[in-house]
Amino acid sequence: MKSSDIKNIAVVGAGNMGHQIATLSAIQGYKVVCTDVKEDILKKAEEFVDNYLPGRVKKGKLTEEQAKQARDNISFTLSLEDAVKDADYVIEAVLEVLDLKRKIFADLDKMTPSHAILATNSSFIVSSRIADVTNRPEKICNLHFFNPALVMKLVEVVQGPHTSDETVEVSMELCRNLDKVPVHLKKEVDGFLLNRIIRAIFNEAQWMLEMGVASVEDIDNACMYGAGHPMGPFRLNDLTGIDLAYTMAMENFKETGDFKDLPSPSVVEHYVKGEYGQKTGKGWYDYSDKK
Ligand SMILES: NC(=O)c1ccc[n+]([C@@H]2O[C@H](COP(=O)([O-])OP(=O)(O)OC[C@H]3O[C@@H](n4cnc5c(N)ncnc54)[C@H](O)[C@@H]3O)[C@@H](O)[C@H]2O)c1
Incomplete structure (x- = not known):
């Protein structure tokens, strides 16, 4: 897969990090579906987008047309399956709990197209502790955004022993397309860089x-x-x-x-x-x- 093949991004978890990653992806032209298990969190995420985009227009950072396009690009659903079924790239941003992430990646492996890359935004859990629940370990990596994700430029792309060079290259390029500065960690290390x-x-x-x-x-x-x-x-x-x-x-x-x-x-x-x-x-x- 090439980074230009990525059209649809799914963000799992609409909390602190997830709603911002979803928003920035929509602004950069990707079709984004954002999902969460909590209806109130999802509603808050949608309200955030509805306030944030006009705010960017007022500040002269986006045109009316760009803001409208970004709003059209993003949707919200409580259904994990609906969120990820057409995804080319999934960014998981749920709570920092290993068993929860393993369960979600096992589900993602069944629910997403086979070409999709599945990345975790975990701050701490390396993807080799998750990849074995899937049948595509070469397409699993850490994609670590920083808070607030709409502002902070850095993203750490962490390559586990199972992660292919192609997954790293596509992920690095995706970050650049999101107007971020990616750094490549060639090894998994506790706490990342x-x-x-x-x-x-x-x-x-x-x-x-x-x-x-x-x-x-x-x-x-x-x-x-x-x-x-x-x-x-x-x-x-x-x-x-x-x-x-x-x-x-x-x-x-x-x-x-x-x-x-x-x-x-x-x-x-x-x-x-x-x-x-x-x-x-x-x-x-x-x-x-x-x-
Ligand atoms: N907060 C930070 O500064 C920061 C920075 C970088 C990375 N991270 C990482 O990002 C991830 C999310 O952190 P956060 O601060 O956004 O947490 P958060 O608690 O704000 O949000 C997590 C969301 O996940 C949702 N969730 C729980 N189970 C779910 C499921 N099965 N399906 C879908 N959604 C589910 C929760 O309802 C919640 O809204 C963590 O792995 C964390 O380590 C956090």
Whole structure:
């Protein structure tokens, strides 16, 4: 398959990442079907598109015609089968839970055309832990977008031992067509490329917080005004979700059995209180006053 053969993209999971990946694919001219198991999430995703596209027109980033075309390109359904039956490329963006992803990939393998590439947007789970539930392991890879996917240019294309060079080439080219900058990871590695670097910074930031060395605000300020980061590690963690940080650490611990990989006490504290960051209105920072 060539990247020019990709006309139809399916996005499975319309949450934080999925609805943005679907929107950007529609803007770049692909026919996109976005699916989720939750009706309210799907409705929110559709409302987002209906607000976002006119907003881009107002800002002069899209013409009326481009916005209309993008809106026509995207549809939403609760049916996984309807979403993926004509897909040339599937991007899975459901919760970061291995068993769930394995179940979905087994279904995708049955429901999609045999030429379709099936990619996971997982932040942590390498595709070799999923590919064996399909009959097309060579067409399985990680396609890791960053949050917010409509804004962040980087996408990591991770090649597992089972992933063909063709799948990598097509995926890299698809990313370029989506106006992204793809990087090719030639090997699967825990945390992929950028998150390994970010994790090292976040671990250090949490240690300093928990040791009482500095506040959340001051640690963020140090990274922003000293290292030139666009936002500090705590603000970033509120954006990506403390629930995701917790789940990723737990998955890592299950894999390694190493107690130092467990989520830190302050992450656990927020997690058990349901303070996941921006999406719940509270995390390291309080967002309850802001829209
Ligand atoms: N949040 C981030 O910053 C970020 C960044 C890069 C990658 N990721 C990865 O993207 C994936 C999604 O993360 P998110 O933050 O968007 O999560 P999210 O919780 O916002 O969204 C996940 C969605 O999946 C849906 N879902 C659950 N089971 C489903 C099923 N069987 N079929 C269809 N939909 C189903 C849920 O209803 C939910 O809407 C995860 O694998 C995560 O690791 C997240």
